[in-house]
Amino acid sequence: MTAMKKYLLAWMCLQLPVMAQAATPAAAKPERPAVQVPEADRYARRCQFQAPHRTVKPQGTMLWGTKRSWDTEKTAPELSSVLVSVDLAPLRQADAQVKALTLEGGRLVASGKGVVGTVLQGTASDGKPVEVAICGAEPSPEDPGMIWYRIEAWNAVAQEWENPCVALDRVPDPRALAVGGTWDASGAHQDAPGKLTFACENGAITKCIRWGYKPWESRDGHSLADLHQACTRMARADYCGNGRSHTHQDTAIDMYDRLGVLARTTEAADGWDPARASFEAAWAPDGATCLARTRDGRALETILKECPNRFQTGAALELGQGDRCTVRRADASPATALLRNMSYGAPKGASASEGP
Template identity: 70%
Template sequence: MKKSLVVCLLLQLPSLAQAGVPASARPAGQVSEAERYARRCQGSSGSRIARPQGTMLWGTKRDWNTEKVADERSSVLVSADLAPLRRAEGGVKALRLEGGHLVASPFSEAGAAPRDVVGTVLQGTNSGGKPVEVALCDAEPSAEDPGTVFYRIEAWNAVAQEWENPCVAVGRESNPRALAVSGVWDASGAHHDAPGKLTFACENGAITKCIQWGYKPWDRRDGKPLAELHQACTRMARADYCGNGRSHTHQGTTIDVYDRFGMVERGEWDPAKASFEAAWAPDGATCLARTRDGRELATLLQECPNRFQPDAAVVPGEGEGERCTVRRMNVRPEAALLRNLTFAAPKGAASAAKGP
């Protein structure tokens, strides 16, 4: 069924405690492994979640110290390993990812339930490559799609010596959940297939938002996987024009999202309220009419020189009002998978590019 979609963008130093070390030999304040696992999923640290940090990819905290100014491309948790498990309950020996949910073994052959995975602790990694453990505390199937399961997770903050929800709270949700998505995203915002690894994508980040908008990377349409469409969506959601992982949007900006396949169609367009912004491929914008945050195009192009060129021509097949100011060099128009309108008026007039 075709539909239209208007969305509102809402946008370290961890180390493993040493196992088996006598209490007298451990640094002051460091808890034992047994005590650490006993304290997981107790919900004792929800109040530590800080204020929103802008438009996010993973939806996670950039650093455990939420007052620290950290790069938007850093995260306390960027990936987790399916094996070996650090801890498990009820005889669970292994996990595997099936579409939008985790399945526990040996229960996978007979009536596996989402909650079979609860209590499991996986080995994760932060953006600095340091290890961080992550615990599965609850599993909640989506009301719209039972095959997609939201997980309440906690990661071990070795600095504070406690379990914390790594997801950033936005709006009224003080304890955000996460989806388990195959593969990993690097600091540039690029997705990589990585056997045995997954991403816990918080519901306030672009990875999960794009799934909720209908672009599930594990699904197929007309026999073709939606992974590239989902990846293009993560670039669009964060206004990552250059494909370098940097966002150019403000929290609360309203956009109209649509694609060339008819999965999501453009809503009724009122030029007085919205304007065409850009077309998107998996590695960033393919053409650009204006910036979402109002900065001048010439300023943006200095961020990624030799990527765009001035071109105000209307390309056949584009919709009403979809006239770009700059286009990607050596990229054909059909490379664009998604387009969007932006409703918020720019803070400053987006000028025609004069080159970097």
């Protein structure tokens, strides 16, 4: 055997154990719970945008626009949220010059420097505390007095800062508006001094503000607060005023109100064809005052069962301009509704889910 052949044979013998080890799959490492991060390190890590956006598939139209749970493997109720309210004081962490925050209309104002970097104490829908960091503040191009905030909440499950807002294809990196007061599990707004709601872009609270119903403003001497609240019911098709939605994400609707903030759309435009639409319902702050049909195609009888004694059947009621109700509130006149809406209705053959 030549010297070269001996060298090659020896080299192959040395490589065999290495090749065998590489071909053997490594044993799966057991998952360990996230290590608790000390407070000082936690605050130092805020606003670094290191946490990935998690994939969420919300059912129906969201109220706050926030994630239902930090646990992506857990199925959470429709009106659960990782963040429902935030306290203006005391400040958990802030620049040395910032002693306090106040909410003026649609913007947060600091007593000293800017608000970016401030950490506030928030609360989840289950009552558990959650810290919220303000990571950015961007004036709205349509209204410089309204500020978009980029926020992060401390995810105690993963032990990291994460955007609590649900990302959708059209808004992959959602921001939030600061709105006075809070919303409870029934979808009702509560005046709560010293508390605010960070309403995310893909939720009904923010959608209604962008449509023109800013609750801190007024029109012709009338506050828009009730119109905004009625809009949140309408946007989610919350007929019973109990917080349950009866629609699907991105369903096309048209709305028009008593104060003339928005008028009925009469001409076809991108994404809307009045010829295909029909009257759906009239709305008050606590839900629908009358209905012609449901938005997601379920039978009206299911709504009557969901909130018994709230609606009554009988002769159809004409509201004018072709709007006609088939069921109406037993305790309120449909004529007192603040706004009405039209929609396409569910496609033929579509089956609506009866779940939350």
